[in-house]
Amino acid sequence: MKIWGRLQQKFVQVPSTSKEAITDALLGQWQVKSDNDGTKLNGIHVQKNTCNYLVPDATKRLTLQDSKATLTSKFPAWQIPVDSAADSLGFFAKQHQQMLVKQSTWQDWANLSPLVPEIASAIQIEPLEKIIKDAIPHLEEICHRPRSYLKMETEKLPVARVQRIAPHAIAYLTSHTEDWECKTFRGIRPKNVLSLVREELLDIYENRVTVRLIDHVLVYLRQRIRDVEKLKNELEQVLNFSEVSQSIHWRNRERICHLWGENFDAAPQLKVAEVTLDFLKLIKQKLLTLTDTDLYKAIPRSAEVEGTLRNTNILIGDRHYREIAKLWREWSKWRSKRSKTAQQLFDFYQQTINGFDAFCFLLCSKVLMKTDRDRGFGYSSDSALPERGQLYSLQQDSHKESETLNFRWLDDGSIQLESEKLGILKFIPLVAQLAESPDEQTSEQILKLLESLVDQADSPQHRTIILYFGTAQDLSQISPKFQRFFNTIGNDLLSSDLNSSSKSDRKLALLPVSPFDILSTERVARAIQWWIYSQKYSAYPIKNGLESRLPDELLRKLQQSGAMRQSSQNNQLLVMRPLSPDDRMIFNSNLHSMIKREEAKGNSSRGEVVKLRQLKNLPENIDREFESLLTCPTCQAKYSATGFDISFENIGNDCFTAHCQHKQCGTNWGLQRCGQCQTNYPYIKLGGANPEISDRSVGWCDRVFGRDVLAVTCFADNSLQFYICSNCGSCGNSSQSSSYYCQRC
Numbered sequence: 218m219k220i221w222g223r224l225q226q227k228f229v230q231v232p233s234t235s236k237e238a239i240t241d242a243l244l245g246q247w248q249v250k251s252d253n254d255g256t257k258l259n260g261i262h263v264q265k266n267t268c269n270y271l272v273p274d275a276t277k278r279l280t281l282q283d284s285k286a287t288l289t290s291k292f293p294a295w296q297i298p299v300d301s302a303a304d305s306l307g308f309f310a311k312q313h314q315q316m317l318v319k320q321s322t323w324q325d326w327a328n329l330s331p332l333v334p335e336i337a338s339a340i341q342i343e344p345l346e347k348i349i350k351d352a353i354p355h356l357e358e359i360c361h362r363p364r365s366y367l368k369m370e371t372e373k374l375p376v377a378r379v380q381r382i383a384p385h386a387i388a389y390l391t392s393h394t395e396d397w398e399c400k401t402f403r404g405i406r407p408k409n410v411l412s413l414v415r416e417e418l419l420d421i422y423e424n425r426v427t428v429r430l431i432d433h434v435l436v437y438l439r440q441r442i443r444d445v446e447k448l449k450n451e452l453e454q455v456l457n458f459s460e461v462s463q464s465i466h467w468r469n470r471e472r473i474c475h476l477w478g479e480n481f482d483a484a485p486q487l488k489v490a491e492v493t494l495d496f497l498k499l500i501k502q503k504l505l506t507l508t509d510t511d512l513y514k515a516i517p518r519s520a521e522v523e524g525t526l527r528n529t530n531i532l533i534g535d536r537h538y539r540e541i542a543k544l545w546r547e548w549s550k551w552r553s554k555r556s557k558t559a560q561q562l563f564d565f566y567q568q569t570i571n572g573f574d575a576f577c578f579l580l581c582s583k584v585l586m587k588t589d590r591d592r593g594f595g596y597s598s599d600s601a602l603p604e605r606g607q608l609y610s611l612q613q614d615s616h617k618e619s620e621t622l623n624f625r626w627l628d629d630g631s632i633q634l635e636s637e638k639l640g641i642l643k644f645i646p647l648v649a650q651l652a653e654s655p656d657e658q659t660s661e662q663i664l665k666l667l668e669s670l671v672d673q674a675d676s677p678q679h680r681t682i683i684l685y686f687g688t689a690q691d692l693s694q695i696s697p698k699f700q701r702f703f704n705t706i707g708n709d710l711l712s713s714d715l716n717s718s719s720k721s722d723r724k725l726a727l728l729p730v731s732p733f734d735i736l737s738t739e740r741v742a743r744a745i746q747w748w749i750y751s752q753k754y755s756a757y758p759i760k761n762g763l764e765s766r767l768p769d770e771l772l773r774k775l776q777q778s779g780a781m782r783q784s785s786q787n788n789q790l791l792v793m794r795p796l797s798p799d800d801r802m803i804f805n806s807n808l809h810s811m812i813k814r815e816e817a818k819g820n821s822s823r824g825e826v827v828k829l830r831q832l833k834n835l836p837e838n839i840d841r842e843f844e845s846l847l848t849c850p851t852c853q854a855k856y857s858a859t860g861f862d863i864s865f866e867n868i869g870n871d872c873f874t875a876h877c878q879h880k881q882c883g884t885n886w887g888l889q890r891c892g893q894c895q896t897n898y899p900y901i902k903l904g905g906a907n908p909e910i911s912d913r914s915v916g917w918c919d920r921v922f923g924r925d926v927l928a929v930t931c932f933a934d935n936s937l938q939f940y941i942c943s944n945c946g947s948c949g950n951s952s953q954s955s956s957y958y959c960q961r962c
């Protein structure tokens with residue numbers, strides 16, 4: 218057998234000795250590829266030449282064996298999605314399989330909603346929960362006035378406390394002088410006497426059933442409350458987005474509302490979720506009070522009750538206990554529906570992880586492709602729905618070969634985007650719920666582990682982003698110190714001390730995504746936005762390779778006007794801006810007269826004339842090279858030399874600023890120089906009023922702007938003027954850079 222490490226994207230060494238423990242297991246990290254028939258995972262026979270995820274068994278353990286080695290490990294419970302969440306993920310794998318069978322197109326897939334399926338039924342009160350509520354008065358009655366078993370015990374008591382004398386008390390007293398108070402002339406006055414004591418025993422079978430039932434139901438309720446709370450959060454998020462509020466940019470709001478569906482009203486759903494939640498919390502509270510009763514405390518923790526109840530007289534005859542037996546049976550029915558054989562559990566986890574992969578593939582498809590409601594990144598494809606291990610291509614409207622994006626859903630479930638110009642962007646889905654890590658130490662360990670495994674080649678041409686299963690809400694539970702490291706595309710890692718040059722060396726890109734979080738799509742979109750546009754903008758100034766071809770006379774003119782300059786390092790010719798109408802006029806007339814002059818020289822300068830004629834297209838060539846810098850990243854308005862929609866300016870330091878005046882747009886974008894490290898970083902600033910951002914918790918950028926961001930705005934700054942340098946992580950409003958800004962205005 219071979220083990221594929223998805224994080225490393227290669228096969229990892231399998232220890233050859235037996236009983237070797239795999240350390241630091243993250244769920245979804247490993248797959249086993251079996252090359253013989255004898256491989257077993259958690260006792261389940263793994264078919265030859267298939268690829269399976271290493272998953273936990275019912276005890277959260279992992280056992281992998283073949284004839285040569287046995288590997289074991291344990292998955293911490295917090296990493297593993299709970300059943301209801303796993304079901305939601307599994308839905309996406311099922312959906313993908315069904316659509317493959319139906320021969321759906323990729324476009325159909327991209328139109329699928331990335332939100333929790335069947336949310337409306339998941340927020341209703343379940344029949345079992347109504348039965349629980351009906352049983353509560355009976356549970357209360359039993360806990361306060363339980364049946365008990367009466368036992369008579371013989372005990373030696375001081376005379377004053379004796380109620381009933383034991384039958385052999387006199388005989389005992391005569392032989393025990395130490396229990397005499399004194400001797401009188403009539404006989405003995407006793408100090409202690411053997412007496413009969415009634416003892417009430419609560420630990421009887423029927424009470425054990427009651428108490429264990431309370432425990433089981435509490436476990437059930439806690440999980441259900443968490444589930445409904447998550448759904449309620451998602452609904453609240455949607456409502457926030459659909460209300461016209463000052464704190465969210467309208468572009469992002471529109472996208473999110475489209476995602477949710479225009480005809481869907483979240484408000485009544487939210488009401489339902491709230492009612493259900495109140496209902497569940499109330500019965501949970503009532504049950505919790507019962508854990509404080511004498512009856513509850515009288516039953517030992519270890520006292521188990523087997524699933525099928527014995528029919529005792531009390532359980533049949535007592536009107537309260539009868540109801541308890543009824544609830545017990547309902548609860549076991551529910552539980553047996555959920556309980557799985559080893560094989561079922563194995564299939565369930567495979568389906569869960571495959572489902573998360575499919576969910577991430579859906580997010581990427583949605584973001585890249587033009588759908589009915591959203592432009593995405595403008596790609597389209599008439600291809601069939603992608604399967605793993607195949608290469609697909611996505612085209613831009615322009616149908617230019619160079620703009621084609623290759624899309625691979627790799628065999629291991631990772632998603633790879635690649636293009637000639639942009640290099641490779643890889644998304645690795647990891648189903649482990651990293652934001653559920655129980656403490657700081659664990660969070661730190663996870664980051665260190667990922668940093669050591671994931672290839673972080675510090676090149677914009679090759680980026681890897683881990684998508685883990687989680688929501689912004691989950692993230693807010695972990696230590697604030699680590700939150701931002703768990704939601705970043707690796708370009709906003711603000712150094713801890715603003716005034717020092719201490720640099721955070723964490724560049725790991727890690728994003729939470731979940732069908733429970735409506736912003737998941739925007740996070741993935743922001744990552745792709747950064748991959749595409751940061752590279753396009755950083756190509757400024759344009760290196761044209763003209764230096765050998767442009768005659769000095771023409772070059773001088775273009776340099777004088779500021780359209781071109783020669784690099785001081787290697788004499789490379791840099792184009793600083795597209796040619797203005799004036800530039801064009803001067804260029805064309807100069808070129809024209811030069812050609813005329815050469816032609817007059819006759820045959821001898823024929824070669825020269827051909828060379829000069831080739832330069833005729835130069836202004837248009839330059840326009841083409843500037844096209845990606847000059848197309849508005851939000852509304853896609855295009856520059857034209859005669860139009861006024863887009864303005865472009867070289868602002869020195871090899872930086873530029875561009876502005877879109879298209880209706881309703883007003884977007885600014887460009888390259889700015891960091892005052893701290895003197896590198897240039899790209900930014901996009903949306904037009905319109907600045908949103909009033911009250912909530913600056915990690916991930917605020919996704920909420921306010923969504924994908925329409927490159928460098929992230931500084932946390933500390935309310936004017937939204939300054940950015941976090943994507944190279945060194947310092948905030949642009951340090952003293953040096955503010956002087957730079959002043960030069961600008």
Ligand SMILES: [Zn+2]
Pocket residue numbers: 849850851852853854877878879882883884
């Ligand atoms: Zn625009």
Ligand SMILES: [Zn+2]
Pocket residue numbers: 891892893894895896942943944945946947
């Ligand atoms: Zn910097």
